[in-house]
Amino acid sequence: MNQPLTLRSEAESLASPMPPLLAQAEHLATTVILGEHGRRRAGTGDTFWQYRPAQAHDTARSIDWRRSARSDTAFVQDREWQIAQSVLMWVDPAASMRFSSNDNLPAKSDVARILGLATAILLVRGGERVGLTGLRLPPKRGEGQLQQMAQILTEDAEVDYGSPDTHGMLPHSHAFFISDFLGDLTSVETALRKAADRGVQGALLQILDPQEEAFPFDGRTVFQSMTGAVEHETLKAGDLRDRYLIRMAERKDRLSELAHMTSWSFQTHHTDTPATAALLWLYQALERR
Template identity: 45%
Template sequence: MRSSPAELRARADAASAHLPGLVLSAERLAAMVAPGAHGLRRAGPGEDFWQYRPAHPGDTARSIDWRRSARSDAQFVRDREAQTAQAVALWVSAGQGMDYSGAPDRPSKRHRADLLALALAMVLLRGGEKVGLLDQPPRAGRAQADRIAQGLTMAAAAPDDSDAPSADLLRPNRRVVILSDFLTDPAWVQTLLARAGALGVRGVLMQVLDPDEENFPYSGAVLFRSLTGRVRHDSRDAAGLRDAYLARLAERRDWLRAQAQGAGWTFGHHATDHAPALALGWLYQVLGG
């Protein structure tokens, strides 16, 4: 259903109020990760040394590194690293379940995912990459970080607990970063990764959870319900559910990891009580590898 003008204005006002804080936090977080172009880790034209390799038939005498070759009986070529800019697309789930936080002093999953996405964009943009949200064209330059921040804060919550990116938005030869809690029906992951494989798209699945969802610290009588209220479970012995819950969570992660690896992607997870710099550094390294 289309939003009314009043609802759109209210959403814009709320987004504007949160935008400066998100940008400032993302800038501070991005500053913790070393900037600079990281290339695609393959031989090609560039300025940075990558590796020595044994000379092959067809290598010219000019390509031989004679100083390195003098230290052994073989001849070696000094490879440089290709410095081709990547195009990276970001997607953050807007499912209502992402608004969950188990404690008032912890950020919601969506806030942490937005922070990681924006900080990652800033780091990549500093390195000369083109970055954008999945439904927008990737661009380079500092102004693009502002566009991404606005897109993240203006995104309306999905009508349900679940949310999924459209596989039709994938474009060839891009890297894609998906941030979600992956707690609802994950069938869309198979569809997305199948399409990605056909297009040569590689990327990352990052599961963001609240520590209560990681550890299930509940006991006694607890009423569990989704944020939409559509899913409810009234338990008289919540502690008795812990082992089964943790087993299901581990099973879900194993499935996500297997799906990612099968498509040439990488799976990782992050809890909102952990330092976001650790997750950001991991994402940056995965994309640069």
């Protein structure tokens, strides 16, 4: 899959109320007021939050006289603060994302792009502004924005591993990064710290092929990066399994730790499992911010 229209079509299917794949996501969309994310603090909005005792600065017209009549205290209705938020995303375009262990599984890049665009579709439907990190596509609303996003997301980068781009992140906005995160984690740490310094909160979604978790290799094996720049041959691949699994577990623990330190969320999704759960998790992670 390498055409913008194909990507958009599959993302629309994932974000549509019709296919069973997105039954849970549609339930989420109907039970949450998309685009009007209550922040659980007083402000301008239409949704009732709480009654509070009237204070000296409150005007007489702001007092809820019906509620106040039931006690000796005057009460005011607080409305929940609501505002359309800006959400920026980075979907790893690097060569490592094009890996698939067999023809029956999608490439990690396909899953990442569909999930990223499906999340954007849900956010735009709710009135949010969405865009891409890197200053190329600032956050906006509308179908035109989704079309441009689909076009850009189909582009590949000829490097083995990607580094999150934090350029263009607005202060106190929201963001999410989708990648296999198999490259140097220093770049991830740097990106998250920069985001945290700007008050940006969000989510890390790691996409892995099941083979990358299981390491089912034995005997003579040649390991080669997707660009061919890195190659390693061994006669006893099975002897590497335990060390590989330990390092993979340590990597995931480090990603989880970095997310926790910067008030982000972290989750891993495997390409042999339905994308619905990952879409729901990603949307809910942004909703909780």
